[in-house]
Amino acid sequence: MTLPDYSSDEIAKVAGAVMISGMAVAMVDMGVISTAIEAAAMAKEVSGAAKKYPTNSIIQSLFSEEAVEKAKAEGTAKVELKAEDMKPETAVATANKAITDALAILEIKATPEEIKEYKEFIYSCADAVANAAGSGLFGTGEKVSPTEAAALAQLKATLGL
Numbered sequence: 001m002t003l004p005d006y007s008s009d010e011i012a013k014v015a016g017a018v019m020i021s022g023m024a025v026a027m028v029d030m031g032v033i034s035t036a037i038e039a040a041a042m043a044k045e046v047s048g049a050a051k052k053y054p055t056n057s058i059i060q061s062l063f064s065e066e067a068v069e070k071a072k073a074e075g076t077a078k079v080e081l082k083a084e085d086m087k088p089e090t091a092v093a094t095a096n097k098a099i100t101d102a103l104a105i106l107e108i109k110a111t112p113e114e115i116k117e118y119k120e121f122i123y124s125c126a127d128a129v130a131n132a133a134g135s136g137l138f139g140t141g142e143k144v145s146p147t148e149a150a151a152l153a154q155l156k157a158t159l160g161l
Helices: 008-026 033-046 058-062 063-073 091-109 112-130 144-158
Strands: none
Touching: 008 058, 008 091, 008 112, 008 144, 033 112, 033 144, 058 063, 058 112, 091 112, 091 144, 112 144
16 A cells, blocks of 8 residues: 555545544543553554554555654644544444445455455454453453453454454
8 A cells, every 4th residue: 555545535544443443442441540551552552563564555554653753744643533433332333434434445455465464453453452451440450341342342343353
């Protein structure tokens, strides 16, 4: 994927699906400390994406250090959502729609292998968030709550994994 092959709206949708999926898992079982820990886990997963998928042009074009710096400089690194879309009861549906929209774009423009890795990347981000913090004091305790497990199962189904 080279950026000229995609409109800015398409780029935002493909990048946004990753971020929204991680945020959705965090939102379904939110806590002050756990959300901060989960955000750090998401950031770590995203920052390591380019190394984990070195031949995936989608991930390289969106999440490599160079791509992130360019997006920050151009002001295109933001995911825009309405507050009601990320409430605990709507977050997973919002993520599923974002995934579906992103995959529709990629089905036309990316290789099957790139799409497969992109799907795995989305799920790994969501899974990292779910496993980052427990429900106990300061994020200790059971790592994946039943609500997070249900969210992961829904995302996995949407991704076809």
